[in-house]
Structure formats: structure tokens, C-alpha cells
Amino acid sequence: MARQEKSLKSVMQMEKMQLNKNTKLWGAGGFRENRYVRSNCLENVDSNWVILPLTRWLQIVEKIDGEILRKTGIFAEAGEDIKPLLPFLDVVSVIALNFPKFSDGRSYSTAMQLKQTYCYRGELRAVGDVLIDQVSNMLRCGFDTLEVKHQLTQIRLKEYSKEIFPGFYQPGARLIRTSSQNRIWRSTAVR
Amino acid sequence: MYRYDEFDKAFVTARIAEFSDQINRRLVGEITEEEFMPLRLRNGVYLQLHAYMLRVAIPYGTLSSQQLRKLAYIARCYDRGYGHFTTRQNIQFNWPRLVDIPEILKELAEVEMHAIQTSGNCIRNITSDHFAGAAADEFADPRPYAEILRQWSSLHPEFSYLPRKFKIAVVGAQTDRAAIQLHDIGLWLKRNSSGKLGFTFYIGGGQGRTPMVAKLLHDFVLEEDLLSYTTAIIRIYNLYGRRDNKYKARIKILIHETGLQKLREEIEKEFAVLKASELKLHQSDIDAINTYFRAPDLTDCSEWHYNLKQLRLNDSAFGDWVNQNVTAHKHPDYAIVTISLKSTGGVPGDATSDQMDTIANLAEQYSKNELRVSYHQNLVLPHVALGDLKTIYDTLLATGLASANIGLISDVIACPGLDYCTLANARSISVAQQISTRFSSYERQMEIGAIKLNISGCINACGHHHIGNIGILGVEKKGTELYQLTLGGSAGNNCAIGEVTGRGFTADEIVDAVEVVINTYLSLRQSSEESFINTYRRIGIELFRQALYGTTRKIS
Ligand code: SF4
Numbered sequence: 072m073a074r075q076e077k078s079l080k081s082v083m084q085m086e087k088m089q090l091n092k093n094t095k096l097w098g099a100g101g102f103r104e105n106r107y108v109r110s111n112c113l114e115n116v117d118s119n120w121v122i123l124p125l126t127r128w129l130q131i132v133e134k135i136d137g138e139i140l141r142k143t144g145i146f147a148e149a150g151e152d153i154k155p156l157l158p159f160l161d162v163v164s165v166i167a168l169n170f171p172k173f174s175d176g177r178s179y180s181t182a183m184q185l186k187q188t189y190c191y192r193g194e195l196r197a198v199g200d201v202l203i204d205q206v207s208n209m210l211r212c213g214f215d216t217l218e219v220k221h222q223l224t225q226i227r228l229k230e231y232s233k234e235i236f237p238g239f240y241q242p243g244a245r246l247i248r249t250s251s252q253n254r255i256w257r258s259t260a261v262r
Numbered sequence: 263m264y265r266y267d268e269f270d271k272a273f274v275t276a277r278i279a280e281f282s283d284q285i286n287r288r289l290v291g292e293i294t295e296e297e298f299m300p301l302r303l304r305n306g307v308y309l310q311l312h313a314y315m316l317r318v319a320i321p322y323g324t325l326s327s328q329q330l331r332k333l334a335y336i337a338r339c340y341d342r343g344y345g346h347f348t349t350r351q352n353i354q355f356n357w358p359r360l361v362d363i364p365e366i367l368k369e370l371a372e373v374e375m376h377a378i379q380t381s382g383n384c385i386r387n388i389t390s391d392h393f394a395g396a397a398a399d400e401f402a403d404p405r406p407y408a409e410i411l412r413q414w415s416s417l418h419p420e421f422s423y424l425p426r427k428f429k430i431a432v433v434g435a436q437t438d439r440a441a442i443q444l445h446d447i448g449l450w451l452k453r454n455s456s457g458k459l460g461f462t463f464y465i466g467g468g469q470g471r472t473p474m475v476a477k478l479l480h481d482f483v484l485e486e487d488l489l490s491y492t493t494a495i496i497r498i499y500n501l502y503g504r505r506d507n508k509y510k511a512r513i514k515i516l517i518h519e520t521g522l523q524k525l526r527e528e529i530e531k532e533f534a535v536l537k538a539s540e541l542k543l544h545q546s547d548i549d550a551i552n553t554y555f556r557a558p559d560l561t562d563c564s565e566w567h568y569n570l571k572q573l574r575l576n577d578s579a580f581g582d583w584v585n586q587n588v589t590a591h592k593h594p595d596y597a598i599v600t601i602s603l604k605s606t607g608g609v610p611g612d613a614t615s616d617q618m619d620t621i622a623n624l625a626e627q628y629s630k631n632e633l634r635v636s637y638h639q640n641l642v643l644p645h646v647a648l649g650d651l652k653t654i655y656d657t658l659l660a661t662g663l664a665s666a667n668i669g670l671i672s673d674v675i676a677c678p679g680l681d682y683c684t685l686a687n688a689r690s691i692s693v694a695q696q697i698s699t700r701f702s703s704y705e706r707q708m709e710i711g712a713i714k715l716n717i718s719g720c721i722n723a724c725g726h727h728h729i730g731n732i733g734i735l736g737v738e739k740k741g742t743e744l745y746q747l748t749l750g751g752s753a754g755n756n757c758a759i760g761e762v763t764g765r766g767f768t769a770d771e772i773v774d775a776v777e778v779v780i781n782t783y784l785s786l787r788q789s790s791e792e793s794f795i796n797t798y799r800r801i802g803i804e805l806f807r808q809a810l811y812g813t814t815r816k817i818s
Pocket of ligand 1: 685725
């Protein structure tokens with residue numbers, strides 16, 4: 072019985088590693104190394120860089136020292152209340168917001184609140200069901216990096232150089248209004 | 263009306279390229295139908311019973327002659343020679359092929375049209391008063407604000423995957439002709455006591471399974487805060503709206519479950535931070551859009567009044583048409599003409615390519631190139647000189663478009679129903695056809711007077727049956743099509759949801775049942791001045807029920 076459980080555990084471990092291996096981190100300038108490991112706790116993790124669930128992180132934030140804190144990121148579920156996090160935004164290095172399904176758009180609003188309203192300056196990461204067709208939305212809502220599992224999205228992102236749109240009708244991250252004549256915001260990178 | 267600039271053109275072109283690529287990826291199987299569905303939906307492509315359906319946006323119902331001609335052309339070349347104008351001021355093509363859609367979108371782009379966000383869980387086409395910019399009772403033209411909202415909501419990064427679709431309507435006259443209280447956000451443009459323009463915000467209206475009249479959220483929001491306040495509302499909805507059950511995902515349910523006061527507090531908190539953001543509209547932004555909507559130059563001519571009077575006396579059918587289909591214009595020597603797409607026995611809202619061409623020509627010659635689509639599924643010529651009415655009437659008569667029935671019982675609003683729609687329980691079109699045939703006599707219709715009759719093929723209520731004075735809803739019971747009757751619904755200033763009379767009627771009984779309702783009204787009204795809805799409000803539903811179900815033998 073115990074052995075069975077153990078082997079099941081190791082299968083799950085394997086699958087998780089597989090998943091991790093297939094998941095790539097993308098941001099400005101292309102794919103990059105993902106230093107962080109997602110975990111439920113800081114113990115027994117073979118990396119110093121860990122992303123903890125928001126509630127977990129809040130439990131330990133007062134207890135750990137600054138150096139470890141600097142290497143500890145946060146994972147928030149779609150729609151999870153981020154208000155308790157606000158006093159700590161200066162010390163958080165990465166916040167990963169989940170998209171349980173690409174059609175669940177809650178994390179776009181959370182991203183806007185974090186970046187725009189609360190001026191969070193650290194890395195904002197999209198995780199979960201990240202697909203090529205939502206990349207523009209994510210970037211404009213202030214996401215800096217995307218964790219991509221979807222094969223085709225990885226291929227497409229490899230070729231991605233800039234927005235296919237000449238600009239947008241709303242303000243957004245890395246966009247500036249280019250004229251007082253019309254309400255159009257263009258990418259700062261292209262100009 | 264609004265004209266695209268270079269940027270708008272490039273934007274729509276990029277969108278077509280993006281969607282064409284997505285269609286290709288679907289056709290070669292790179293993406294699954296599940297992944298493709300939300301992409302095609304937000305480009306207006308549905309999969310219907312027999313074919314794909316393309317819904318093209320007609321922003322706030324405003325069209326130019328050139329645009330209507332293009333729609334006629336598309337119907338002729340890519341469809342079966344007709345299009346269907348919807349209760350959302352859009353047009354639907356029922357038979358395009360998926361492979362042709364990129365081509366159709368390019369054709370549309372040539373005349374500054376698109377199908378962006380005509381479906382999907384995003385902010386949909388903004389609707390408005392079909393008499394905007396022309397109506398005698400207008401405070402201010404709502405279209406510039408509708409255009410500002412249209413631009414702002416296009417490919418919105420934050421609001422493209424909302425819990426459910428989101429509909430916004432805006433009006434700016436004394437009469438609410440756009441049923442704003444049946445939208446997720448209803449905006450009423452007004453001036454406050456110090457002469458400033460702003461909006462009364464209503465939220466949480468809607469039909470469907472749980473019909474609700476929108477609630478007053480804010481009395482007066484300054485025009486400069488239009489986008490900030492709207493953003494605050496939709497952000498709160500996006501974060502807290504239910505996603506576990508699509509029937510409970512509209513903002514009306516969030517309001518119902520959370521309470522308006524609590525939600526208002528949340529919205530105000532968001533608004534406080536957004537108010538000073540780049541979303542703020544500067545006077546120069548508003549002026550820039552306003553220039554596109556300047557009223558056309560209209561020449562005075564008081565003689566027309568006398569001539570018109572003579573013509574009406576000489577031709578009583580023309581006189582009837584003027585009575586029913588012509589509305590007062592801001593300019594006393596001009597009029598607004600509503601062209602009925604509700605001929606006897608016809609399909610409500612359908613127009614053939616030839617009819618569209620004829621109407622486009624009329625608009626070009628006699629209405630400053632402008633047209634409107636009403637949510638009642640009719641077309642409007644907004645700026646017609648009184649002196650041209652007879653010529654227009656004669657042309658319409660020759661094309662079978664001169665039905666003098668606006669606002670009468672045969673001006674039926676109906677969704678496509680089981681003839682096209684995958685979700686339908688029952689046919690809507692055939693019922694509409696039978697009703698317009700049964701009540702085809704003009705004298706009879708005049709005797710009945712002002713009335714709204716609406717038909718939906720299922721509870722999604724695209725035919726707005728909840729707000730018909732008489733509403734008909736297709737339901738399915740044990741494999742047969744049945745029709746439920748509701749009474750007392752009403753759109754506009756006295757918005758109300760109708761009440762169900764009782765057990766449903768079969769396809770053979772439903773028109774008789776409507777007749778029973780009408781006869782009951784005629785026998786109980788205080789005078790011919792008392793409209794159906796006023797009689798209903800005075801006496802309630804009981805006497806109608808007795809007439810309907812006490813006389814079932816007569817019905818069957
Ligand atoms: S009301 Fe129902 S049947 Fe009619 S168009 Fe809408 S979804 Fe289809």
C-alpha cells in the first residue's frame with residue numbers, strides 16, 4: 072500500500088517535471104531561463120527561487136529574512152483577492168497570475184490593478200492556459216513574462232517580433248498616446 | 263457620420279489578416295474547434311443549423327448609402343440575395359462559406375465596416391437611438407459618445423474575456439428609443455443644472471432567462487468620465503461576475519446576488535483611481551469626434567407643408583403612410599422616414615439585395631446619404647425634405663416597401679428562430695408571417711392602434727418578447743413546439759417585463775390566442791385613445807387570462 076502510494080507520487084513527480092520541461096518562459100527579447108520553481112512551501116525545493124501560493128506567502132512573509140524573500144514569488148489564482156498583498160508590493164520580485172482557461176479573463180483585470188493602480192514594479196507573469204491569440208492582451212495589461220505550455224504558441228512566439236496592430240484605442244502597458252488628435256496608443260518599442 | 267482615418271483602416275486590415283490566419287489554422291487543423299470558437303465568435307462568425315452565419319456590425323445603427331450598397335452586394339455574391347437586420351441594429355448573412363469570410367471582410371473594410379465583437383463574451387456593438395441626430399426631442403446627439411465607446415471597446419485588452427457578453431446602449435433624447443434599461447449598461451445623455459453634459463448610468467438590464475430592468479447606478483457622470491466610469495463597472499464585473507454557470511454570468515445576476523449598494527461602493531473605489539487616468543476625455547477629444555457628426559445643412563422651405571397637405575388629401579394611402587411611418591425632425595421642414603421591413607407575410611427584418619440598393623439610392627438622393635437601422639428591424643431615412651416624401655413613397659410602393667405599419671401590430675419584431683438558429687425551440691418567422699397576414703387590414707390595425715408584438719424562438723430572447731406589449735416565446739414541451747404568451751411588457755421610458763399568461767399554445771392556436779387578446783383589449787378599453795399597454799396597466803392580466811383559457815374550446 073505504502074509502496075503503491077510512493078510510486079504514484081513519483082509518477083506525479085515525473086509528470087510535473089515533464090510539464091516543467093515543456094513549459095517555456097517568454098518575455099521581451101524572446102524565451103528566457105525560468106529560475107523559479109512552483110511549490111507549496113520553501114522546504115525540500117532544489118532551487119532558491121520559489122513561487123508560493125499567495126496565502127502561503129502571506130503566512131510566512133513576516134518570518135523569513137530579506138534575502139530569501141527577494142527570491143520568493145507569488146502565485147495568485149484567477150480572481151483571488153490581491154488586496155492583502157498591497158503593503159508588500161515593493162519587496163515582491165514576481166507575481167504569477169493564473170489563467171485556468173484562456174477564456175477566463177479575470178487575471179487581466181488583476182494585472183491592470185497591480186500595474187496601473189498599485190504601481191507594482193516587479194515581474195508580472197501569466198501562467199496557465201496561455202495561447203498565442205491572447206498574447207497581445209496580456210502584454211497590454213502589463214504582463215512582463217508568459218509561461219507557455221502550448222506547443223504551437225511556443226513556435227509562434229519564437230517568430231514574434233511586434234504587434235500586428237498599428238496601435239490601439241486604449242492606453243496600456245508599454246503604449247503611449249501619440250497625438251492629441253485621436254485617442255490612439257502605440258507601442259513604445261516600435262516607434 | 264464617422265469616417266475612418268488612416269489608423270482605423272490599418273487597424274481593421276490588421277484584424278482581417280489576424281482572423282484570416284486563424285481561419286487558415288482552423289482549416290488545416292492547427293487549432294481545435296474549441297480554441298477556434300471564441301476567435302470566430304468575436305469576429306462575428308457563428309455556426310448555425312445549416313451553415314455559418316456572419317454578423318456584421320452596424321455601429322449604433324448608422325449606415326451610409328455606399329455601405330448599404332456593399333451589404334446588398336455581399337448578399338448577392340456570397341449569400342442568397344438577402345440579409346437579415348437584427349434587434350441589435352446589426353445585419354446577418356445566413357449562408358456564407360467559411361473560406362469566403364476573409365474575402366467578405368475585405369469587401370466590408372472597403373466601406374469601413376467590420377464584424378469585430380458582434381459576438382463572444384466581450385463588449386458588443388454599441389447601440390443607440392435610430393433617430394439620433396435628427397429627432398425633434400433630442401438634447402444632444404448620442405452618436406459621438408457611441409463612437410468613442412466603440413473605439414475604446416475594440417480589442418480591449420482587459421475586457422475581451424468577460425464572464426459573458428456585455429451590451430451598452432446610449433440615448434440622448436426625451437424618449438428612450440433604444441431600450442437602454444435592457445442593456446448591461448444603459449446611458450442617458452443629459453445636461454445638468456449648470457449646463458454640463460453627462461450621463462445617467464443604468465446597469466444590469468437584460469432579457470434572456472432572467473429578464474431584468476436595469477437599475478439606476480449613478481444620476482450624473484460627467485462626459486469626461488464616461489470611459490473611466492465604464493471601465494470601473496466592467497472591471498468589477500470582470501473580477502466578480504460568475505463564471506461557473508453561463509446562465510448566471512451576466513452583470514444583472516452579480517447585482518442581484520451582491521446588492522447594488524455594495525457593488526456601487528466597489529465601482530466608486532475603482533473609479534476614484536481611474537478618474538485621473540488617460541481614460542479621461544478631454545474637450546478636444548470630444549470635439550474631434552463631434553466634427554464627424556455635424557448636422558447636415560438643411561435648407562428651409564415652408565411651401566412644402568402646404569404641398570404635402572394637398573398630396574395627402576389626394577392620395578389616402580400616401581396619407582396613411584405619412585401618418586404611420588413619418589416622424590418629426592429637428593428641422594420643421596424635414597422629416598424622418600421609417601421604411602418598414604415588415605410586409606404582409608414577409609420575414610421581419612429581411613431585405614433583398616435589390617431592396618437594399620433601392621433604399622441606398624433613396625438615401626443618397628433624399629437623405630444626405632444617411633441611413634439608420636432600428637432595433638425594431640426597420641430602416642430609417644433620417645433627413646428627408648417634406649417635399650420629397652411623395653417621391654420616396656412612390657418608389658417604395660414600387661419595390662414592395664411601402665407598408666404603412668410602423669408601431670402597429672404587423673410591425674412584428676422577431677428573431678430568426680428555428681429556421682436558422684441552433685438554439686431555437688420553435689419557429690418565429692412563420693408565426694410573424696401569420697400575424698401580419700391575419701391583421702393585414704390597415705383599418706383593423708388602426709383600430710387596434712399602437713402596440714408592440716415580439717417573438718423569440720427560445721428563452722435567449724433575441725426577439726425581445728419580454729418587452730413586447732404582447733410577447734410570444736417558443737418553448738419545447740415533450741418534443742412539440744409550443745408558444746408561451748406574455749403580456750404587458752414595454753421598452754423605453756416605462757420599461758417593464760411582461761407577464762406569462764399561462765400554459766402555452768400550439769403553432770395552430772397561437773395566432774388565434776393573439777386575436778383573443780386583441781379582442782379582449784378592444785372590448786375593455788375606455789376609449790379608442792387608450793392604447794393596449796395602458797389598458798393592460800389599468801386592468802391587469804386576469805381578464806385576459808379568463809378570455810384566453812375560459813375559451814380554450816374556441817381556440818382549438
Ligand atoms: S431567441 Fe433563441 S431562437 Fe431566437 S435567435 Fe435568439 S437564440 Fe436563436
